[in-house]
Amino acid sequence: MSDRQLAAGIAIGKVVLGWFRLLDDPGAVLIRPSQAIDPYPHYERIRARGKVVPSKLGMLLVSDHELCSAVLRDPAFGVAPNKEIGQPDPGLNGLVNPLEDSFIFRNPPEHGRLRRVVSPLFTPRAMQERQGRVEAIVDEFLDQLAGREEFDLVDEFASRVPIKIICDLLGVPDTAHRRMTAWGTTLAASIDGMGSMAQVRELRSTLRELNDFLAERIKLRRAEPNDDVIGHMLAEGGLTDFELLASSGLLLAAGFETTVNLIGNGVLALLANPSARQRLVDDPSAADNIVEEILRLDPPIQYTARLPLAGAKLAGRDVPAGKVIVLLTAAANRDPAVFPDPHRFDPDRPNAREHLTFSSGVHYCLGAGLARMEGAIALRALFRRFPDLRLSGAVQRRASRAVRGPLHLPVRVTSRQPAAIA
Template sequence: MTLQYWLRWLSLQGVPRVVLRVQSRRGDTFARMLGPEGIADPHPYLEKLRAQGTLVKTPLPWVTCDHAVVRTVLRDNRFGVRSSARIEIPELLQKFANRVPPPANPADPPAMLRMNPPEHTAMRRPVVSAFTPRAIQKLRNRVETVTEELLDAMPANGSVDMVEAFASRVPIAIIFEMLGLPPEDQEKFLFWGEEMTPMLDVGISWRAYDRAMRAAQQLNDYLDGHIERLRRAPGEDILSAMITGGDLDHYALKANTSIIIGAGFETTANLIGHAVTLLLSHPEQLDRLRAEPELWPNAVEEVLRYEPPVFITARSALTDLELEGIQLPQGAMIMLSLAGANRDPAVFDDPHRFDVARPNANQHLAFSSGVHACFGANLARMEAGHALRALFERFPDMRSAAPPRLRRQLTFRGYEHMPVQLGRSAHATRSAAG
């Protein structure tokens, strides 16, 4: 990549990376949570922050793990998303960052993730209609077909990587259909997604940023051709609707397509991965689901509460304001721990216990709230609910073959590898008996 891109990394990631390392050595809890030990197990750090109060000023941003405060900030129009680094950086470096427009990607404007109303509202409108409950219900048959095809391809009594073979495959097949993309290109998107998601973290290395930018450029080049094909012959997919709507320029179309992929794919893949690991490590909960299959929808909500696919997000004060009795100036940044809010003992009894029958599991904030609430939430719930039940019914003896390995990132928290031993296939057993 060019010198300008290195300077962009330095301004947006390199400086925050140094600040975080310095603060971590000084014992700052928030900075340590963003380091290797915190990424491996962030919950002890969240509890230390919770013990310090509902709104905690760190040497970096304000931080909250409080359910009520997180929900309030997400819904309060006095707060908005940030379009630049999430840690203050020198003005000169900010100018370098702004001089070099990156390839269209989910981490930079004009992607919806980095835009506030009214621009955000206009961008979101043509997309959300594809994710309504009625639209999701129409996709159910396709989800069931994809799930069965994937399960049929798994070797009974064999071993698979559950992330590669299942957790990522169900949602990528559906989002491809929704975007009018050819199925044979799924491998490219899985690779690009893996390379690009670290951009949503703070203080990533130059090597990770370089890989992410290269993947973003490859995705841009691909989408250039795909968008032009849809301009000539639009279909009934989301992207065609965005193109024919005429509200977004070419760059914005690409940026928001990457957001749709993230909302429709990344969250669901992480959700399925977390669910498989949690159920295999809590066999008594899996036994209860087998005895009471009507609990499966609630089990999905409990997984979302216990290990949300998106761990943390941020908001910035758009004006001088007061929050929790504290005066915040315009521009003040608050890191909102969705995972911390989901284990708030003021809302959830015994919050560190995984319980598929928890009566208020759906009070979690895993899909955010307010204007930036995840529009892929209904799709993720439907896909995960069907896929997980079908998986555990097909392979009732499935067990972990080796410890699963998490990605080394915090914002999109999910598994990189998950080796499992499938055991017997109930489907094959029933066929033989028949």
């Protein structure tokens, strides 16, 4: 696909979306950039229309918790690959994109074959063994903030923790941290799709750099075996170079932005709920359930998609093979049939863990345990060090519909009047 064809497709897409926005189509409104600020009122309008809401854009929207969970667990529904397995997107000039080429975009049995190679690295036992290292990394970055009255919590803490942990997993030196952060941010922004040729070019540049970087790491591990993730995958064997690049890159693409936004959204929730924050300060063991409530109330990933692999039924409706079903998991997390008073932040909510933020079924997030551990350790340590943390300016959110979290979160450690949370 040429750049001219890509540009024409992007332009046509914008025109089509513009028309459907005028019609207040739920699918078009869902991906409207302004919804990145606060999508939850829109989800409630979709919920009011029923369990399955059609969009003239050719998709079905689901906000019901029970139905979202059923689809995620049902083998009759698969992920929505946009190309043949192992074939790079022609619009990306043959580059490997971990968000489209890794096992998260494969259906069984290919999904299971690839996932099994890395799953031993994310078992509960593996997480327990890694806990001390995560605590040390969190303390290291908090030590660097000691004596500071103001700082950007995302730039100087929330983004640095997961990148350091991912670099540890990949055996990447500290000198690569800044590049890894930039790559992770660009990959996360691409989840929404390409809105301009400038974004396409930025993604190509990022993937080219990331592909080259990971290829060098794979080459190094072949020459010098190690027990990091790449070394583990090589020792397991059976993966092509394409699959090695995709699986390695997935750790960055999925592990970075999700945890950055978990920490950022968690800080915002706790600053907006002083009693919950005080609960965490008084009882650090409350961190685990607080993290679950953060994941439920304001998840880093807002929705996912599935399609019937053959004709299927959805809430009594016949759905043809290939029909895109958008599962609004962030809306399902606020389903009043499952979560009483769903819009309230409740650190003691007994069933907070029933959220669908990490998906469900065979595609349940492999790194969920690591993300939970990072979030709990980071928030516990942050508010232990800075119990009087306050906002010191306006919060800038990410310009994304699928990914939700603060891009910049200025804070102060004095006891001045807090700023309003947008």
